[in-house]
Amino acid sequence: MSDMTDRKTKSVEEYEAPLPWHLGVYDAHCHPTDTVASLEKIATMKTKALTIMATRDQDQSLVAQFANALGQAKPEDPGRFLIPAFGWHPWFSHQIWDDRGTTGSPTAEGPHGKESHYRSVLTPVPDEADFLSSLPEPRPLSALLQDIRAHLEHYQTALIGEVGLDRAFRIPGTELLDEEYEKDPASTPGGREGRRLSRYRVDMNHQRSILLAQLNLAGELQRPVSVHGVAAHGTVYETLASTWRGHERSVVSRRQKKDARPNHPLSGEDEEFPSSKVSVFAVTRSTPYPPRICLHSYSGTAGTLKQYLHPSVPVDFYFSFSSLVNFSSRSDKAVEVVKSVPDDKILVESDLHAAGDAMDELIEKIVRTVCRIKGWSLDHGVTQLGANWKHFIFG
Template identity: 30%
Template sequence: MIGVQAWKFRDTLPPPSVLRHVVDIHCHPTDSEIPVQSMDNLPIIIGAMSTLQADQGLVRDLATAFPDKVVPSFGYHPWFTHWIALVPYESKEEHYRCIFKDADEHPEAFQKLLLHLPEPVTLQTVLEDVRQNLMAFSSAMLGEVGIDRASRVPYNYVSSPGDLTPFTIPLEHQLAILEAQLDLATELGRNVSMHSVKSQQATVELLDRMTERHGERWMKISIDIHSCGFSPQTWLYIEKHHPNVFFSLSTAINSRSPNHRALIAACSSRRILVESDCHKIDDSMQRTWDMVLIVAEVKGWPVESSWEEVVDESQQGVVRRLENNWREFVQGNHVQTRKLSKRAASG
């Protein structure tokens, strides 16, 4: 029945009739082996992210095999943007020295890192790859893309991701690659799953800039700030000025800080989405449901134990509310609330 309190579901899952309306908007299932049986039995919809050149095809294959359960996302994550060259380069070493301006301050670390770094790929090649994949799936999003001011580059991401160098990727380089991908998403009318860590002001400035650059075309797409760690104050500015921006939360990331509850409380009921951000498909359902319950608890929304009971809008349960938010996110075509310049308004 409708109206059951969230705590009663802590150790149980609702029936499939409810779960089939739950969307894990952001996860990384192709980072681990995916048992076919797990996908066959998965009762929810997942947004499967790609992050670097090697996994674009894996996400494509997963979405092809399970088109009713997988919303594919194609894009290049900020952690790997140093692998991308904005301009032609003479050599691999010359490219990475241009990225890591302090390479001469840490010569041994740089040479050790250089052994494990791939040959750079050009931004043009990246954009062509993303374009091709997005156009192959009518529901595909751009993701995971974004900016990260906290991440340090590991010596070998594959074998020892925790062994970190002293180097970080310059924000201006990350932004150049992110904005090029966002320009493409705007051109193709595709929604976006965006990473933002320790970059609140830079993200606000980016959203302002993209609104001015693309105008009404930008309003046609939706942006999800995934595992959002913004302060309520920053979010309320975004909510007021950027009607096409949503946020999603995960227990994997957001439960590390109590701030996410204040963020849920402050946020409009229509801008919240949920995710697992997990790397194993078998964890996706439970982790997403855990976040559904947190949203219900903070917002005071009832939790559906059945999908058949019909109630009026004021008594809608958390799953119905989040499903409505997902639909608005997918639909796009948002109404601009801030005054645009004449150039931006013309698109």
């Protein structure tokens, strides 16, 4: 029986069989630090590893605490474990003051004051005194990068995330959606917390500056990155591509290879993304671009995959999918994208705010969805997705 025949499902019943958790199921992107009390539930989860994302000031240390509670992960670790990720989400990028090449402080009076900072990075320019005063004191970018560096140096398998760009997001205002709203004491501060969204967005140029600084740090320390992108697919690609411009891989055509090696003719049809066309030079030193990037809950089209997977791109790209974002409703586009992603570049995630049974259920749901779309048996799919996650995390 061929491998292709073996991996294909022969009946609907096979997809309804119990998920083979024992083979190792991995969550590529989640946020259990949003509900700290859920930490104790991780020990009883079926998911083998959680890749937990930091997003803002209030959860950077919480991610570290979660990682400390279960120990630092290693590729050969047989038990459950966490992979910590440290970074600043675009929803909170306005809270960062880009102090590179400037003098003064946004906490000072005058042109470098807090209000001046927010007027320069929010659009439209805010003029509401109550709104401006409700915003936190901005942090200097240099201090943020120093903190992320310290975490990455301490946790040798940590990555940078969640970072990215978001053209649609609006900053929460000061008014509550419901006057009777009561904050959940178990939730981590700094989120929306029942507030109405304001009309203000973070300027895209500012978002790009914060993202690029974190991408460059990932390249310097050779760590993978989990990237968020909403309503900005073209800008996300251009921003990422700017980090490797001038560092592209050499692309050797089949004919050039054939001419150079007449005794070793190449056979077979061209693949859409053939690795055999690339002259690969292993990167072992710092670069301005990360070695591996996951586009989390990827919502682009199947056509846009080609630019990320072009053989000249020196970054190893992965694409993760979640039931919450990609399959919250029937999506023919998402189905076509999953079909188009190379088998060894697809990941699954829960993107959930709390650990426990609900996170396991979301991971199981997306694993089954991907297996159906790909035509994989559950055993093959779980094994493939696990291998992909390990390659993304550990290289």
